[in-house]
Amino acid sequence: xxxxxxxxxxxxxxxxxxxxxxxxxxxxxxxxxxxxxxxxxxxxxxxxxxxxxxxxxxxxxxxxxxxxxxxxxxxxxxxxxxxxxxxxxxxxxxxxxxxxxxxxxxxxxxxxxxxxxxxxxxxxxxxxxxxxxxxxxxxxxxxxxxxxxxxxxxxxxxxxxxxxxxxxxxxxxxxxxxxxxxxxxxxxxxxxxxxxxxxxxxxxxxxxxxxxxxxxxxxxxxxxxxxxxxxxx
Numbered sequence: 001x002x003x004x005x006x007x008x009x010x011x012x013x014x015x016x017x018x019x020x021x022x023x024x025x026x027x028x029x030x031x032x033x034x035x036x037x038x039x040x041x042x043x044x045x046x047x048x049x050x051x052x053x054x055x056x057x058x059x060x061x062x063x064x065x066x067x068x069x070x071x072x073x074x075x076x077x078x079x080x081x082x083x084x085x086x087x088x089x090x091x092x093x094x095x096x097x098x099x100x101x102x103x104x105x106x107x108x109x110x111x112x113x114x115x116x117x118x119x120x121x122x123x124x125x126x127x128x129x130x131x132x133x134x135x136x137x138x139x140x141x142x143x144x145x146x147x148x149x150x151x152x153x154x155x156x157x158x159x160x161x162x163x164x165x166x167x168x169x170x171x172x173x174x175x176x177x178x179x180x181x182x183x184x185x186x187x188x189x190x191x192x193x194x195x196x197x198x199x200x201x202x203x204x205x206x207x208x209x210x211x212x213x214x215x216x217x218x219x220x221x222x223x224x225x226x227x228x229x230x231x232x233x
Contacts, residue, residue, distance in 0.1 A: 029067020
């Protein structure tokens with residue numbers, strides 16, 4: 001990834017000590033929280049590579065949990081994130097993962113809620129300067145930067161589904177900055193991720209959910225809260 005300016009290297013406003021190990025980790029956790037849609041009951045975090053070796057010293061564990069609590073990178077409560085999570089009813093555990101990933105700063109987050117009968121698995125990497133890439137969602141390979149508002153669409157692998165979605169976005173004059181598609185098997189389940197140039201509206205989500213092939217539509221927008229903010233005229 002090319003950095004556009006010095007601030008892309010230094011990172012965003014944050015609780016230190018490291019843009020890669022703290023700010024980036026917050027953003028990975030926040031992306032997982034937004035995809036899950038609410039605070040989970042259980043959160044299990046596996047660290048790989050450099051994350052696994054230094055997560056306690058660099059506060060990466062605290063940063064991930066701060067993101068799961070939907071906090072910004074500079075929230076002063078991050079230093080107490082695990083205690084606050086426990087107090088709020090979210091149980092968090094950590095583990096050093098086994099095996100290799102393409103980037104040394106990698107975390108896998110598994111979230112679950114028995115009350116909602118819901119589970120999510122997400123893998124993200126912190127690539128420097130507080131920037132991240134989400135590379136896997138529930139076993140689907142994706143590429144998502146978190147820099148732009150994004151829609152995550154789970155759907156049947158039927159002909160024309162992606163065309164229907166892009167046509168709808170064209171009608172709404174919404175430009176696609178990047179798109180990735182993966183599927184479990186031919187004619188099985190598929191996942192399409194689109195990074196957009198404008199915020200995702202609740203109206204767009206409702207329109208997408210009307211397509212017969214689409215099973216779910218979720219949003220990642222790290223500049224906003226987990227739930228879509230109320231739109232104003």
